[in-house]
Amino acid sequence: MTILRKFGAFVTGSARLAFLGGNRYYYAWLAVLGLCIGQALFAYAHQFQVGLISTSMRDSVSWGYYIGNFTFLVGVAAAAVLLVVPAYVYDWKPIKEVALFGELLAVAAIVMCLLFVLVDMGRPDRFWHILPFVGRMHLPSAIMAWDAIVLNIYLAVNLTVASYLVYCAYHGIHYNKKFVWPLVIFSIPMAVSIHTVTAFLYNGMASRPYWNSAILAPRFIASAFCSGPALLLILFQILRKVSAFEIKDEAIHKVAELMAYAMGFNLFLFGAEVFKEYYSDTHHLVHYEYLFAGLHGHPSPIAPYAWMSLAFAVISFFLFLIPRTRRNFITMNVGCVLIYASVYIEKGIALIIPGFTPDQLGQVYAYVPSVTELRVAAGVFGIGFLLFTLMVKVSVGLLFGGVRERATG
């Protein structure tokens, strides 16, 4: 019973911490996220009422912006936890905090992933069909069923570790290393597996030559190692300004250096793909032509974004590669934004849409997301960022804020 009471106190205490005692900017940020979510509820209600015809997806391009966002966020979730590896290898002092914030980001990202899948479903009321035991998971053959499994395990592991660490901080007890570290270690291969399985979802379909490439999964991992840390680097800088969270400049610069290697590898893999397509010049080249230019004399609506993504990737690669710009916080933060934008476009737009254009019978449908899709997506990001903000607020308050005495006393 005491454990229940202790847990109850933790929950109410956390809620108090999450919503009270923020500054002006904090509440303004919450209000912005609230607006994103509020407007999205109306957009989703409309979609729920009329069906997915309110999106721009059609039989030709049957997955679009929602699934692109899903894929991007799987990468963010994976890379957030992978940051534990360098933290361990280079023995950064706040490794517990790096692990914790990585895991909180992973939780928020996976929640967004699941929401993006849910809003993309034709029959969200039948989501239970893909649950184990009550539904009918198509194992071992369907990669999507595997993806559901690994994503949910990953969510459960990260949620467990993160809430356990915060719970211990709340009650001022020292966390049990023997419980936490095996789970953290387990979450590292899990992080790789969620992004690999998601890549295999596309990779395994011979009907879509654009995705049917063996380096798709390595490309996913490489690009994820750019986007996830970009978010965390910015978060760490904010946190050490507004709280007692400490992280050395060296650690931040080391992450930036690792991102340069990841982006370099990502660009190399992309170049290998581009070489193979253009040099062999088969019918499969049409998808790259659609990505970078257009087909049958019509410019492709996604081509400007594809070039933008490539330019951002190259610029941020050099910003992070050159020690001077890497160690300068202004150029490093510009690099973070560019790298995040680059991977967002690469996964959100450049991965899904060209795979479907032209379609399997050679027909071209120029997909551009509808207003409903953009609004719903804004809401999903709103929910994810809100969740992340609240979780970080609680954790920071408990770990560095000296709030513990107030909460228990």
Add this chain to the structure above:
Amino acid sequence: MRELPTLPMPVPAPPAEGYTRREAVVMGLFALAAAATTTGCAADALAYDEFVQKHFKDLSPEELQDRLAQMEKRYREQFGTAIKVSATPPMEGVLFGYALDLSRCIGCRRCVYGCVEENNQSRTPQTHWITVLEMDKEEGVNLQDANAYYEHETVPAPGKFYMPVACQHCENPPCVKVCPVEATWKEPDGIVVIDYDWCIGCRNCIAACPYGARRFNWTTPGLPKDEINPNTEYLGNRPRQRGVVEKCSFCLQRVRKGLYPKCVEVCPVGARKFGNLLDPTSEIRYIIENKRVFILKEELNTQPKFFYYYGL
């Protein structure tokens, strides 16, 4: 009289006292869903049954009969007309195959619209199970050069030839492989079917199909009462719902009763042939053995049971 369906089905779970775990969990989920939606599910007596609807293969023969009756009731309410829903099992010793003579097809699309009427496709928006591709005779079969949206006053247009494409009923169907919930599968007579009551609308099958054969109901299908074909099948042409995938079923409701598919029947030039691949004396076997036959995207190893040939 035909017997009750004898599709190969897993042994149904023994009737338990009270609720099974599955039923209990599903009922809980329904309560949540009913509370969460504003569509008035709670007031609808059939809605609960439809929500907890089992997978087709999990239905016992009795449950299947109940389900068919329930469905007919629902359709009568929805359309104001009687619709018969059957679950005709596949015939023994039959594996259906299709052949299409590219040298005869004139691209008139009678098959497309015959199919729409027979199979209760949506009229608004229009859903077609058959796509007729127009290509240049000079180019030959090149999908990157194909046009599905030709609009000539008369066909065939000079210098063009036509290639209708629908579900190829692969022996190794990628759509079945990727479906996360087993809502689509290959029947013993080779027909790839969909359980519209189990499909979650994830559209992975559409992505996986190399032939662009699958259609999604992006909105509630518009099917006027007086245009309904009332002879329907559970896994075939019964009216569909919004948010699920559908496609050609080789006119399951006809071919399992010994009739030709509608498209074969309406083709004005006799370009379409259909029959039992396991019967050495069938027309389809004659074509495969004696004509220049090819299959689409052979290198993908999907092993279509839809053969194109040049008969003239």
